[in-house]
Amino acid sequence: MxxxxxxxxxxxxxxxxxxxxxxxxxxxxxxxxxxxxxxxxxxxxxxxxxxxxxxxxxxxxxxxxxxxxxxxxxxxxxxxxxxxxxxxxxxxxxxxxxxxxxxxxxxxxxxxxxxxxxxxxxxxxxxxxxxxxxxxxxxxxxxxxxxxxxxxxxxxxxxxxxxxxxxxxxxxxxxxxxxxxxxxxxxxxxxxxxxxxxxxxxxxxxxxxxxxxxxxxWYDIPLDRVWAGSFEDASDHFKGLFRDAIRLRLRSDVEIGTCLSGGLDSSSIVCNLNEFGPRFTERFKSFSVIFDDPSIDESPYINEVLHHCNFDGYFITPTVDDLIKDVVKLITRQEEPFGGTSIFAQWCVMKLAHKHNVKVLLDGQGGDELLGGYPFFFAYLFLEKLKKLEIVRFFSEIWGYKKNFREHDAFLMIILLMLPHSFKIKTMSRYFYSIIDRNFIKRYAKDSIYPSLMYSITDLNKALYNRMRFSLPQLLREEDKNSMSFSIEARLPFLDYRIVEFLFSLPSDFKLHNGITKHILKESMKEILPEKIYRRTLKLGFPTPLEEWIRDKRFGSVMEDTIFSSVSQKRGYYNMERLKEVFTRHRQRKLDATQILWKVFNLEMWFKIFFDNTIK
Known part of the structure; x- marks a missing residue:
């Protein structure tokens, strides 16, 4: 690297x-x-x-x-x-x-x-x-x-x-x-x-x-290959590919560690390391983010994996003080705006690994995009079953989804997929509390290709393909900039091209099944995963208490000064009256506008660093 x-x-x-x-x-x-x-x-x-x-x-x-x-x-x-x-x-x-x-x-x-x-x-x-x-x-x-x-x-x-x-x-x-x-x-x-x-x-x-x-x-993911074997055969084949992808990524003349969130992807990587003998397991280190807030803390799952594999675990708890201290450097190193402070949590993990002199980290990036790891992917499966008139499977999948997920992401996604283009734009604007200036939206709505790429009705495999091509790159950019900021090489076994091409040859039911995401990964890793991880359905993935950090007096003041500066008001991107109202109501706990407030703050900090030259 x-x-x-x-x-x-x-x-x-x-x-x-x-x-x-x-x-x-x-x-x-x-x-x-x-x-x-x-x-x-x-x-x-x-x-x-x-x-x-x-x-x-x-x-x-x-x-x-x-x-x-x-x-x-x-x-x-x-x-x-x-x-x-x-x-x-x-x-x-x-x-x-x-x-x-x-x-x-x-x-x-x-x-x-x-x-x-x-x-x-x-x-x-x-x-x-x-x-x-x-x-x-x-x-x-x-x-x-x-x-x-x-x-x-x-x-x-x-x-x-x-x-x-x-x-x-x-x-x-x-x-x-x-x-x-x-x-x-x-x-x-x-x-x-x-x-x-x-x-x-x-x-x-x-x-x-x-x-x-x-x-x-020179390369595109092939979508014309079809797996003709059984699920059991596919599971065995995937297990072999995954293990070999990890084996190749252990080639190094320096110490290797891993990111461990307690989720299925990173846990599968860690649990497979035992297959490679004491050369790796005796000195292997994992690095994780934990919090005091049980709603976003994954330490029970992380500790389950560490105990199961007998590895050393190292932990960090990012605070609002850490964010205030590092935010300028983080945005400068990222070079382009990003959508939330899960990137900051990842930044803290890389800093922790650097402190312990680890120069190579394995990570589970790509697993969600390949295997349908987000609940909204069920929308494509539901529509696929309807299109094929597989009515029994359709209702079975809906029942399984409702049993495992409290959120309505899949059903909301179906509605969004069916909306006309203009209504999709209005829906997204309202989702972010209508703080984006209407004239700005009118000016560029026709130039954006996003709705046609990501919010069109298609089958699950094509939806996953679109995520791999058009959504994964932002995650890879963020991880590269974070890891390299601390002179760390991040290696991603799920993105071994043999695994990618194999997974795209499989039918949808091998990935999403009875309300379970990443079906083939879970079943292929069943024998080596702790039971608590195997049974887990909740997905978090480097969460942070940003909602509360914005309400913190110190960071809230930094955000307020940034997003309501005289320069930001002249950009023409925001409905400033609405933005002030949303910011105030968020601080008063009357609504949760965490994501859009962060995006405006991040964008304005980016302008200050790279264009306004008001931050060095």
């Missing part, structure tokens, strides 16, 4: 300043390469082959290809042996060297052979081209700007802002989608106009001679 930066002209001073901004991503080593037409920089977090042999750029034996790279190729050992048969010779034990020879051997097709997370650039010194690629699901970030013949790319946005020769502007449609739909990072657009994200499963080629830029997709 590292930070990369590059641009299509020579400037060592600017390069070093940009590299310094990525130091948290790679504090262990650095390297750079410059010639008359290119500047490449790399900040290294040493995970595999800790020697200086892993310093980048990595150069092939003919000095044609130069690689800078962020990520991990988990199957690098197997690929290395295959490449040796073609006559390639290796001088390091890094996965980086495997990438450069895989590209040399197979070209673009090498991407399909990689099992991992990656964002990298290969400079071809012969053809004078840059080849940039991003992993299948976008675990690792890669941003770029191309303006007035200048091409800049980086692992983060801030170095691009430093180098760019024009003042950045906020992207209005991104802000619209964030405020109205809580939806962001779903397209190539960032919150900064003119700065783009290379989409997951895409590669970019930039010709340094004629300055031509082209982008192509």
């Amino acid at each position: 590292c930070g990369i930066i590059g641009f299509n002209w020579k400037d060592k001073t600017v390069l070093q300043k940009a590299m310094a901004m990525l130091s948290h991503r790679g504090p262990d080593d650095e390297g750079f390469y410059l010639n008359d037409i290119i500047s490449l920089g790399h900040k290294r977090l040493s995970i595999i082959d800790l020697t200086s042999a892993g310093r980048q750029p990595i150069i092939d034996d003919e000095e044609r290809f130069y690689l800078i790279y962020n990520g991990e190729i988990y199957n690098y050992i197997e690929l290395k042996e295959e490449l040796k048969k073609y006559g390639h010779r290796f001088t390091t034990d890094t996965d980086s060297e495997v990438i450069i020879y895989a590209y040399k051997q197979w070209g673009v097709e090498c991407l399909k052979r990689f099992n991992g997370m990656f964002a990298f650039c290969v400079y071809d010194n012969l053809e004078k081209k840059l080849f940039l690629a991003r992993d299948r699901f976008g675990v690792k970030p890669l941003y770029y700007q191309f303006s007035n013949g200048k091409f800049i790319f980086s692992s983060e946005i801030k170095p691009i802002l430093l180098i760019a020769d024009r003042q950045a502007k906020p992207h209005e449609i991104a802000i619209f989608d964030y405020l109205l739909y809580n939806f962001y990072n779903y397209s190539e657009n960032t919150f900064f106009e003119g700065i783009f994200s290379l989409l997951p499963g895409h590669y970019l080629v930039f010709n340094l001679k004629n300055k031509n830029l082209s982008i192509k997709r």
